[in-house]
Amino acid sequence: MKKNRLFENIIHGIFLILGLITIGCVLLITVYLVISGIPAIREIGIIDFLFGKKWASTAEEPAFGILPFILTSVYGTAGAIVIGVPIGFMTAVYLSKAAHPKVRTVIEAAVNLLAGIPSVVYGLVGMLVLVPGIRKLFNIPDGASLFAAIIVLAIMILPSIIKVSITALDAVPKEYEDASLALGATPTETFFRVSVPTAKSGIAAAVVLGVGRAIGEAMAVMMVSGNVPNMPSLFQSVRFLTTAVASEMAYSSGLQQQALFSIALVLFLFIMLINAALNFFLKGNKEG
Numbered sequence: 001m002k003k004n005r006l007f008e009n010i011i012h013g014i015f016l017i018l019g020l021i022t023i024g025c026v027l028l029i030t031v032y033l034v035i036s037g038i039p040a041i042r043e044i045g046i047i048d049f050l051f052g053k054k055w056a057s058t059a060e061e062p063a064f065g066i067l068p069f070i071l072t073s074v075y076g077t078a079g080a081i082v083i084g085v086p087i088g089f090m091t092a093v094y095l096s097k098a099a100h101p102k103v104r105t106v107i108e109a110a111v112n113l114l115a116g117i118p119s120v121v122y123g124l125v126g127m128l129v130l131v132p133g134i135r136k137l138f139n140i141p142d143g144a145s146l147f148a149a150i151i152v153l154a155i156m157i158l159p160s161i162i163k164v165s166i167t168a169l170d171a172v173p174k175e176y177e178d179a180s181l182a183l184g185a186t187p188t189e190t191f192f193r194v195s196v197p198t199a200k201s202g203i204a205a206a207v208v209l210g211v212g213r214a215i216g217e218a219m220a221v222m223m224v225s226g227n228v229p230n231m232p233s234l235f236q237s238v239r240f241l242t243t244a245v246a247s248e249m250a251y252s253s254g255l256q257q258q259a260l261f262s263i264a265l266v267l268f269l270f271i272m273l274i275n276a277a278l279n280f281f282l283k284g285n286k287e288g
Helices: 002-044 046-051 067-098 101-116 119-138 146-170 174-182 187-198 200-216 219-225 241-251 254-287
Strands: none
Touching (some): 046 254, 067 200, 067 254, 119 146, 174 187, 200 254
């Protein structure tokens, strides 16, 4: 008994240390971004920084307004979610509840392959195939646009949504579904009125994971969006918060570099707010 208790205490201590390391990393990143980003916001002015419509960091009279980046990130992420979530959700329901085991094996292998493809490959395919296709289809001067970025992001978030949703749906007790079928419900009614509501917390987590992936993506978006600091328009070249940091950090200095850290701080706060909203949503469901 003493040996077992000692072993359990050691394992508990290891898990506690790992948890504290994780918390420490988050705090370190937060403190670093705040220290690095606040000076630029203080010098530029928070109103001019967040709501300014012009970004010209290398001009003779520089301007550091990031409203175009914020709106582009919001619109791009929302568009990717509108397209990607229904497709990913319906695919997960089909694979978990209706697909033949062989079909599920093949499709899950394809989903895992999508998850393992580097983002630069998505960007390369989008740049060589999607961008010219959009240019020809809509007869516009350049296909590198917000629309191209939305399509690429929608494809990139599919693996996260599908895999996590399948895990949540597979965890639904079979007794719930059997009881629904015994009461006369059809399989489809059972899937959407019993299985999905039971697994809604896991599905919500899948959606938020997809949102985080969409907001945090940089390389693929940079390659298909045109990376121009315009106000967002569906068929116009745009720049996201992530690509703004990635495209200028290598040669930045002084106030420009501090402003890029401020953009990273804004992006970090966006993700924190999304996670907080999810935690509030899940807590409300548990209490209900």
